[in-house]
Amino acid sequence: MTEVLEEGTFDRASFAGELAEAPTNLAVGTSLWFENERIRVWEVRLDPGVRCPFHAHTTPYFWTCVSSGVGRQRSGDGVIRVQRYDEGDTRSMELSPDAPMVHDLENVGDTVLRFVTVELLG
Numbered sequence: 556m557t558e559v560l561e562e563g564t565f566d567r568a569s570f571a572g573e574l575a576e577a578p579t580n581l582a583v584g585t586s587l588w589f590e591n592e593r594i595r596v597w598e599v600r601l602d603p604g605v606r607c608p609f610h611a612h613t614t615p616y617f618w619t620c621v622s623s624g625v626g627r628q629r630s631g632d633g634v635i636r637v638q639r640y641d642e643g644d645t646r647s648m649e650l651s652p653d654a655p656m657v658h659d660l661e662n663v664g665d666t667v668l669r670f671v672t673v674e675l676l677g
Contacts, residue, residue, distance in 0.1 A: 581613065583674065584598055603665050604663075612656045616650065616675060619645040623640060630658045640670075
């Protein structure tokens, strides 16, 4: 199960530009693997030190960790968490355009961090 290693807040002003653009950045992974009218399948692959910019999740979705590591996630509300992800960890979320989630993800570990994320459409 995902383990929170640290939690706190960050200076949102440092990311003001990205946060302003995040609601229209719907790229929730680093590579789009598949898309049809029902689902979008993404890979999230982050080498050590690499960061995905702030983006918005606006559909129900789930992710599964396929390569363990440590990630730092900043949320649009100013919360920051460092978490340990283990292979097989899976989480689902019910989101919508009216109730989106905005965040980034940075690999702060020393291994490649990988997820498969599946968005459920319509």
